[in-house]
Amino acid sequence: xxxREERVEHFLQDRFGMFIHWGLYAIPARGxxxxxxxxxxxxxxxPYFEEFDASxxxxxxxxxxxxxxxxxxxxxxxKHHDGFCLFDSALTDYxxxxxxxxxxxxxxxxxxxxxxxxxxxxxxxxxxxxxxDYPAYGDRIHPERDNPAFKDKPIxxxxxxxxxxxxxxxxxxxxxPIDIMWFDFSYDDMTGEKWxxxxxxxxxxxxxxxxxxxNRLGGNIKAAEPExxxxxFYSPEQIIPPGGIVDExxxxxxWEACITLNDNWGYHSEDRAYKSxxxxxxxxxxxxxxNGNLLLNVGPDAKGEIPKxxxxxxxxxxxxxxxxxxxIYGCGASALPKPEWGRYTQxxxxxxxxxxxxxxxxxxxxxxKGKIKKARLLQDGSxxxxxxxxxxxxxxxxxxxxFITLKGAExxxxxxxxxxxxxxx
Numbered sequence: 175x176x177x178r179e180e181r182v183e184h185f186l187q188d189r190f191g192m193f194i195h196w197g198l199y200a201i202p203a204r205g206x207x208x209x210x211x212x213x214x215x216x217x218x219x220x221p222y223f224e225e226f227d228a229s230x231x232x233x234x235x236x237x238x239x240x241x242x243x244x245x246x247x248x249x250x251x252x253k254h255h256d257g258f259c260l261f262d263s264a265l266t267d268y269x270x271x272x273x274x275x276x277x278x279x280x281x282x283x284x285x286x287x288x289x290x291x292x293x294x295x296x297x298x299x300x301x302x303x304x305x306x307d308y309p310a311y312g313d314r315i316h317p318e319r320d321n322p323a324f325k326d327k328p329i330x331x332x333x334x335x336x337x338x339x340x341x342x343x344x345x346x347x348x349x350x351p352i353d354i355m356w357f358d359f360s361y362d363d364m365t366g367e368k369w370x371x372x373x374x375x376x377x378x379x380x381x382x383x384x385x386x387x388x389n390r391l392g393g394n395i396k397a398a399e400p401e402x403x404x405x406x407f408y409s410p411e412q413i414i415p416p417g418g419i420v421d422e423x424x425x426x427x428x429w430e431a432c433i434t435l436n437d438n439w440g441y442h443s444e445d446r447a448y449k450s451x452x453x454x455x456x457x458x459x460x461x462x463x464x465n466g467n468l469l470l471n472v473g474p475d476a477k478g479e480i481p482k483x484x485x486x487x488x489x490x491x492x493x494x495x496x497x498x499x500x501x502i503y504g505c506g507a508s509a510l511p512k513p514e515w516g517r518y519t520q521x522x523x524x525x526x527x528x529x530x531x532x533x534x535x536x537x538x539x540x541x542x543k544g545k546i547k548k549a550r551l552l553q554d555g556s557x558x559x560x561x562x563x564x565x566x567x568x569x570x571x572x573x574x575x576x577f578i579t580l581k582g583a584e585x586x587x588x589x590x591x592x593x594x595x596x597x598x599x
Contacts, residue, residue: 175379178406181386182428185354185407187504188246188293189462190495193432193471194236194283195251195297195439198222198258200476206440209256209303209317216304223258223268228275231478233286239480240292243488244495246503247293249356249469250283252345254297254440255315257304261348265340268304284349295354296345300338300369300391307334314362335370342374346381355382356409359390366392371403388430398422407467414457418464418507426507430467433457435484441473448483451490452589458491458502459528459590463517465507497553498592501526510541516590526552527593532585536563537593542576545597549578552592 199206201222209219240248253259259269261280270279280296287294302308303317309331310316311324318324346352355378360366371391378385386406389395393404398421408419408429419429435454436445449457454470461468472484495502501519508518508525515537516530529537539546549558558578566572578593585591 176383178428181384182406184293185247185386185430185467186428186465186506189467189502189505190243190245190458191293191295191430191467191469192236192240192243192245192248193297193439193469194248194474195254195441195471196474196478197251197254197260197440198226198256199254200441200474201225203441203443203476205438205442205445206251206254206256206473208440210315213317213320215317215321219256223273226270226273226275226476228270228273228277228279228478231275231279231282231474233279233283234289236283236472236474236480237286237290237292239485239488240287241290243492244499244502245292245470245488247295247353248283248287249295249297249354250280251297251299252280253299253302253341255299255301255303255358257299257302259341261345263341263344265337265344280345281349284352288350293353294349294351295356296352297356297358298342298345299358301359301364302334302338305334305337307331307337309364339370339374339377343377343381346378346385352382352385355385355387357388357390360392366401366403368392372401375403395427396421414460415464415466418466426465428467429465430469431457431461432469432471434471434473435487439471439473441475441481443475446483448487451487451494454487454491455494455589456530459517459519462502462505462519463507463512463528494587494589498590500524500594501528501552501592513538513540523597523599525595525597527595529580529585529591529593532580532583535565536577536579538570539576539578539595540571541574542595542597543572543574544576546576547596547598549596550594551586552594553587558593 199208202208252261262271262278263269284294307329310318313319388409389405391403393401395404410431414431419427437447438445458468472480474480505519505521508520516528519526546560562572
């Protein structure tokens with residue numbers, strides 16, 4: 175069996191992926207948790223199933239957008255907490271093939287993203303608010319958590335686990351090689367072996383030995399010897415860990431921050447709180463500077479289109495990456511301390527200075543005197559001169575620091591001006 179280091183090698187080169195939250199919740203258009211938040215019953219939710227037609231669903235357009243954005247892989251919600259399946263599962267009737275859409279939407283996604291050379295990931299919720307044998311009354315998040323009609327309703331959780339494991343088997347058997355299995359999520363006592371997690375992971379590895387799995391089945395991925403189900407990578411949500419993620423021995427753990435473009439994962443028609451392309455670029459840089467990936471979310475609308483504001487942001491980020499991608503792909507943290515003007519990423523002897531703050535005067539590089547072979551502006555390859563400016567004498571660290579003077583009062587790129595430093599061996 176492959177080791178975690180072998181499995182995540184490609185993942186840690188890619189650094190940037192697309193998360194896609196899409197399902198019935200796009201029709202009410204109030205976010206993917208609408209059933210829980212508004213305590214909507216299965217019956218009241220059913221009209222959305224009956225009108226889901228995916229009439230403008232074009233996964234080839236999604237894949238082109240991801241590729242143009244510089245994203246290297248994608249993760250699609252094959253089933254969210256509401257239990258609705260975008261794939262043609264033999265284990266339920268609650269699936270896209272039985273809606274007006276009338277087809278296996280996951281199959282089309284897989285084919286489209288593979289055709290663009292992108293990695294393919296599946297999100298699968300281990301929670302299910304539609305299934306009869308998933309605990310409802312008294313649960314913390316189930317739509318029927320306060321409904322007394324469910325108080326004494328008998329459930330067979332073993333039957334639910336058989337169903338859940340069976341669907342994972344279908345997803346990993348019917349669509350060829352899959353790169354990422356992204357489970358969501360454990361909570362309270364619904365964690366670890368409650369899901370028969372060891373058995374589940376062993377089954378996954380038997381089918382797809384090279385797949386990587388997130389850490390949301392439970393367990394402690396930070397342990398010196400984590401459980402078999404603790405996952406291959408850590409998955410912080412809506413936050414960038416201050417110092418990256420390390421285990422008990424201080425060794426870096428693969429991680430990926432999942433971040434929304436606005437304030438919701440699923441489509442929300444009134445949510446216009448979009449992040450700017452500049453903010454996304456700097457978030458990506460921050461992740462890579464701490465040995466992490468960024469999984470950036472889009473929430474297609476009820477018809478299956480990614481909202482135009484999302485596409486516009488992705489296009490801007492993609493243009494920046496086209497010129498500056500060498501500072502992201504294949505890069506990781508530098509051993510150097512975080513500079514006051516921005517961040518470092520590094521790939522071998524190439525050190526990338528991400529200058530966010532122009533400040534006044536030359537850019538100062540702590541500890542790099544005599545260590546820089548050459549310096550270039552990454553976006554166009556233009557030469558930059560490393561020299562000690564006359565005003566540094568007596569005022570700055572000329573014994574160990576290096577200096578580069580950028581012309582003018584403004585940065586060449588306000589989002590992130592990247593200086594590529596080739597270091598001497």
